[in-house]
Amino acid sequence: MRESNDIITVLGVIGTDPEAKVTSNGVPLIKFRMASTQRKFDKETNSWADGNTNWYTVSAFRGLARNAIASLHRGDPVVVTGRLHLRAWNTGERQGTSADLEADVIGLDLQWGTANFQRTMRAQP
Amino acid sequence: MRESNDIITVLGVIGTDPEAKVTSNGVPLIKFRMASTQRKFDKETNSWADGNTNWYTVSAFRGLARNAIASLHRGDPVVVTGRLHLRAWNTGERQGTSADLEADVIGLDLQWGTANFQRTMRAQP
Amino acid sequence: MRESNDIITVLGVIGTDPEAKVTSNGVPLIKFRMASTQRKFDKETNSWADGNTNWYTVSAFRGLARNAIASLHRGDPVVVTGRLHLRAWNTGERQGTSADLEADVIGLDLQWGTANFQRTMRAQP
Amino acid sequence: MRESNDIITVLGVIGTDPEAKVTSNGVPLIKFRMASTQRKFDKETNSWADGNTNWYTVSAFRGLARNAIASLHRGDPVVVTGRLHLRAWNTGERQGTSADLEADVIGLDLQWGTANFQRTMRAQP
Numbered sequence: 001m002r003e004s005n006d007i008i009t010v011l012g013v014i015g016t017d018p019e020a021k022v023t024s025n026g027v028p029l030i031k032f033r034m035a036s037t038q039r040k041f042d043k044e045t046n047s048w049a050d051g052n053t054n055w056y057t058v059s060a061f062r063g064l065a066r067n068a069i070a071s072l073h074r075g076d077p078v079v080v081t082g083r084l085h086l087r088a089w090n091t092g093e094r095q096g097t098s099a100d101l102e103a104d105v106i107g108l109d110l111q112w113g114t115a116n117f118q119r120t121m122r123a124q125p
Numbered sequence: 126m127r128e129s130n131d132i133i134t135v136l137g138v139i140g141t142d143p144e145a146k147v148t149s150n151g152v153p154l155i156k157f158r159m160a161s162t163q164r165k166f167d168k169e170t171n172s173w174a175d176g177n178t179n180w181y182t183v184s185a186f187r188g189l190a191r192n193a194i195a196s197l198h199r200g201d202p203v204v205v206t207g208r209l210h211l212r213a214w215n216t217g218e219r220q221g222t223s224a225d226l227e228a229d230v231i232g233l234d235l236q237w238g239t240a241n242f243q244r245t246m247r248a249q250p
Numbered sequence: 251m252r253e254s255n256d257i258i259t260v261l262g263v264i265g266t267d268p269e270a271k272v273t274s275n276g277v278p279l280i281k282f283r284m285a286s287t288q289r290k291f292d293k294e295t296n297s298w299a300d301g302n303t304n305w306y307t308v309s310a311f312r313g314l315a316r317n318a319i320a321s322l323h324r325g326d327p328v329v330v331t332g333r334l335h336l337r338a339w340n341t342g343e344r345q346g347t348s349a350d351l352e353a354d355v356i357g358l359d360l361q362w363g364t365a366n367f368q369r370t371m372r373a374q375p
Numbered sequence: 376m377r378e379s380n381d382i383i384t385v386l387g388v389i390g391t392d393p394e395a396k397v398t399s400n401g402v403p404l405i406k407f408r409m410a411s412t413q414r415k416f417d418k419e420t421n422s423w424a425d426g427n428t429n430w431y432t433v434s435a436f437r438g439l440a441r442n443a444i445a446s447l448h449r450g451d452p453v454v455v456t457g458r459l460h461l462r463a464w465n466t467g468e469r470q471g472t473s474a475d476l477e478a479d480v481i482g483l484d485l486q487w488g489t490a491n492f493q494r495t496m497r498a499q500p
Contacts, residue, residue: 008133097222107482232357258383347472
């Protein structure tokens with residue numbers, strides 16, 4: 001598969017308490033919901049207005065998961081880059097589509113505040 | 126709003142006959158559904174396997190719409206870059222989420238075939 | 251390496267006659283120079299003005315190269331996504347940096363004209 | 376100009392002490408050099424090897440600059456998304472090209488360590 005396909009960068013806010021999990025293979029995993037509220041420039045009023053909010057279910061694995069679990073809280077602004085998976089679900093009574101984002105990158109977004117970094121890993125994988 | 130937010134590049138195949146429309150303001154508009162089938166490398170079998178298919182509703186406006194209407198057909202492979210809008214819908218009986226992609230860029234994807242370009246516009250806007 | 255690193259999408263114009271080559275392993279290769287002229291919105295004059303022009307050396311391989319060779323000409327507008335390599339060079343007399351872009355995706359950009367697609371490949375790799 | 380043009384996401388390490396500046400209009404500005412070392416998978420040896428290092432000159436303005444100045448140090452890993460400007464320079468004796476990246480987003484990259492966020496701004500602009 002070509003590397004660029006379905007890759008999205010989202011600037012959002014963590015909307016749920018991040019969950020720390022372990023896969024059946026023993027791999028650390030983090031999961032949280034993230035909201036990205038879009039803003040639209042209204043040419044008629046010459047001002048910005050709130051637009052649609054996109055909700056994503058973000059997951060990350062291994063070292064990135066471990067560091068994210070130690071760092072992130074509900075309400076924190078993050079930049080997430082990853083591959084988007086749109087999945088249809090159907091419970092019988094209800095159906096819908098969820099937008100899952102498998103994060104390749106999670107960063108604390110310095111647009112909205114400050115942070116101090118503590119290195120836990122040396123080598124570049 | 127920051128420019129990078131919710132921008133996605135999708136390599137997909139046009140899954141419906143493109144519709145040519147005009148907005149209430151007289152702006153040309155194209156709409157089509159696009160499928161992006163993901164491929165996963167399975168480390169155990171050392172081979173690629175089909176993964177999830179993402180479906181997007183793509184729209185574009187103005188000159189890009191005009192050229193796309195004259196160029197694109199169901200089954201054509203395209204590269205689309207644009208802003209993703211995840212929208213909840215509810216008809217009373219059914220509900221779901223649609224993934225709308227307002228295209229900033231539509232290109233004919235030369236991975237899968239050839240194409241000859243005919244310029245219709247001169248200046249860079 | 252993480253997939254997202256140094257990935258760039260460029261909307262540009264092919265500035266040289268594309269060269270068709272074959273690597274020492276017999277792999278088809280296309281090379282061309284591409285110019286991307288940026289535009290800046292000047293808030294004082296309320297209008298767009300020409301900005302900097304970025305020049306990239308684009309290369310692609312295998313099936314994408316074959317189709318691109320059959321399709322592309324100097325002056326054609328393209329959308330290219332790929333990994334950027336900034337390389338320092340030094341001839342003794344002169345030195346500089348070249349921006350090489352190994353294309354994962356090359357599309358004919360429908361912003362500026364029309365094109366008709368002819369499929370040459372069936373399966374999704 | 377179309378929003379997607381020349382937008383790049385770079386995962387890099389800050390290679391110089393960040394400089395805090397103020398523009399002639401009184402706008403806060405941060406500048407630093409960032410190195411992004413690429414890794415290549417060698418199919419013959421079935422292992423990863425170091426590849427090329429890209430060097431970028433990153434700048435950011437206003438609130439993002441203020442928070443970045445309070446947060447970032449040489450050696451910190453960051454994810455930066457922004458527009459790339461390749462500029463030719465010539466001092467008479469030497470010439471070259473610099474890769475300038477005007478950051479729309481700077482995040483502390485949680486792949487390599489942990490960080491705790493302190494919010495300084497409320498509203499989404």
